[in-house]
Amino acid sequence: MSDSHTPLLTVPLDALHRELGAKMVPFAGYSMPVQYPAGVLGEHLHTRASAGLFDVSHMGQVEIRGKDCARWLETLVPGDIIGLGLGKTRYTVFTNDQGGILDDLMVSKLADDHLFLVINAACKHEDFAHMQAAIGTQVEMRMITDRALVALQGPKAAEALGTLCPDALAMTFMTIRELDIAGIGCLATRSGYTGEDGWEISVPTDRAEELVRKLLALPGIMPAGLGARDSLRLEAGLCLYGSDIDTATTPVEAGLSWILGKRRRAEGGFPGDAIIQKQLAEGPSRLRVGIQPLGRAPARAHTEITDEAGNRLGEICSGGFGPSADRPVAMGYVPKDFAAQGTKLKLMVRGKALDAEVASLPFVPHRYFKG
């Protein structure tokens, strides 16, 4: 909840953003850089060609400690956390009793009794309260408020970070480890949300600006804002909580069935398990799909999707112009009979029915470093 009288929170890098000429906007209660002087298009293209550095310190960082903490977290998420290897990171979601998604998150296993979570800014207090209420007596949990979080993303990220921290290069996609980056102790995952290789780096607040200045001084790295982060993740076919997934969508409908491990599918044991297992067995009634507008006009969120005869099928959940795709790109929910790649659709944009078709995701191939 926010109201106009609540002052915006600032991130530890606020002064640096302003020094770099960022345009700051309110986002999830924080004043955040939406773009720098290069602009959304320039920052997006630079990230795909070289590397972008994003401040995502508004996101929640949580640590959970205690015997069986993986087993307890599994009571809230459908992912396989017990089976997650040491030093590995996994994408999952919190579900509700209807199988809807309360938030999506990254879970990393630092030790069998120590998990590290990154949760969405807009959901972090609800997520924490939800975990506290459900498993707070079984495990010890802490919202980490003394660390910033930055994402270094792009094909030149490895070469650049490697000059400050050769150990980072030994990591593969979706792993976590403590790194000494130019003398600054950080906790990093080789992950991100752009479809590119890169790292998300958790750094103590009092060293954050020093770290970011060192990273920005490396060749090929440009600061990039939330605007580029959004267009990058959309091209990569990744879900934005609140737009593409929410409490009214299940992981199966969202095309995230892959996050359910084999054991979890069979055993259940998470909120909404019966509904999700039924959808897995029978197929969901609707699905999130990639949608390619065939003309040049972008179709934004909430654009109505119809069949060729004009019957309503659903809505675009995320849509815009894909700078690397160099054309409009979108995702939306359609009935399962209309979810096959190549299915012809119409998008109602400003009263006109524009041609589109179901496209495979991602729009731009992922380039993760899998070793």
Next chain:
Amino acid sequence: MSEMRFTKDHEWIKVEGDQGTVGISDYAQHALGDVVFVEVPEPGRTIAKGDEAAVVESVKAASEVYSPVSGTVTKGNQAIVDQPGLVNESAEDGAWFFKLTLSDPAELADLMDRAAYDAYLATLE
């Protein structure tokens, strides 16, 4: 060519006789960011003052271009449809959106001149 006049929605119009040329201001293109899509009206379309006449979209958002005056469209600028980035390069010059024949030139009196528009922009910061 007459002087440029502006709306509070950041459109401009230049008028010669009863022929007007409409675009968006430099302030508007800067606020939008990189323009990636433009839609201009078809010749022959009759529009009233304040009607949505054209569309301009950046990576992040879509905006309408409202007609500063009433009239009949005579031409849309195909160049900015083909190269939307021109809007960022020359918003108040080559990257006009459409031309129209004014039906009520008296409406021009409601618009701001450059000095008044600059003063208005100063209130927005």
